[in-house]
Amino acid sequence: MPPIVHQDLSATQQCVMCGMCVPHCPTYALSQNEADGPRGRIALMLGMAQERLELDNKVIEHLDACLxxxxxxxxxxxxxxxxxLIDASRAHINVLVNGRAPARSRWMRIVRDQVLLRPTRLRVLGGLTRMTQRLRLDWLPMPSSLKRLTRLAPPLAPAFRPLEIYPVSHPRGRVGLFLGCMGSVFEAENLRAAIVVLNAWGYEVRVPRKQGCCGAMHQHGGDPQRGQAMAAKVAQLFQALELDAVVGVSSGCIAQLKEHAGMKAGIKAFELSDFLWQQQPAPLPAMQPLQRRVAVHLPCTQRNVLRTGNSAMKLLSLIPALEVIELAGNERCCGAAGTHMLTHPTQADALSAPKIEAFRALGAAQMVSTNIGCAMHLGGGLRKTEATAEVIHPVRLLAESLTSPY
Ligand code: SF4
Ligand code: SF4
Structure with a gap:
């Protein structure tokens, strides 16, 4: 039996149970059950902290279903x-009910630790995903979370195999590009485009090998200590390079690094669209017009954690002729929520459905998002009716519009 680590749940006492948060909660909106909203969940945490509550599967599920x-x-x-509080309560549950966690969470941990965090295995999974997509083999028996991952994976480009340095003449600064554990397989084109645009903005780009994972899946999946240690390791790697900034194409990873890597004193971490918007060169490099309409999805990590506003909208407005429209319902989570889209597919799909509908109603050619999980989840929804649809990072459109082909 592992030692019980008491998590700090004392902030539950700050809650005055006013309920102002409840109408803003996507899971409460779906179930209309108080225990699936923030106030109800805080009451459960309070009961847990005071050891007045038996941790049965129902309680665990209400906390587990939080996005x-x-x-x-x-x-x-x-x-x-x-x-x-929700991170701490999941850690608390993990230790107390070790071995009694729902089967899907146990599978998810295996998929996370044995596949997603192992670059070689992830590349093999990427290859298998490509094959299952092409040959329509997703009827083959495999764990449900793995099967869903192969369905949500975007149409895959060749993996991103970075050089250490992407130089420019007379650089105005030097940035590090964080790849993310799944980035080189599932975000290869976004990463290639990021380098093109950063170079065009006048920045030399450093891409250290063996970067590791930011730890967000552990942070929110019941093991925040490990999540923080992983984030700190990434920070150390980049801090050794003496950079002006670290940028990444996934807001979830950057939010984790900013909140949990202790980077505040050293390097600054930015989601790429925030960085590019703030650091526009004058004059801007020449851009080709893109004659199309795009819809911008805003991830919760950008809105509620980084709180940087919708930089993607502003950045895309720099591209001549491009019609940029904010996707309706951006104030509500799309249901991806890290590994939630794999462990809670019904709830995740119910939350993405109105966004897919809003996108179709707009008649937009493309949807963009600054977070890999949201892009995979929404892309999977779009591909139910359009086999090659993909939700891309806004930097892809910038790279496309720059005069130099990439
Ligand atoms: S968490 Fe919700 S119920 Fe508690 S004080 Fe804040 S708004 Fe009110
Ligand atoms: S984090 Fe989101 S899903 Fe969880 S209680 Fe708060 S609003 Fe609801």
């Missing part, structure tokens, strides 16, 4: 740190 979207935190007048 960690932190919409509740944004509107709370008492400033309850809900994100920290």
């Amino acid at each position: 960690s979207c932190r919409a509740c935190e944004q509107v709370c007048p008492s400033k309850v740190p809900y994100g920290q």
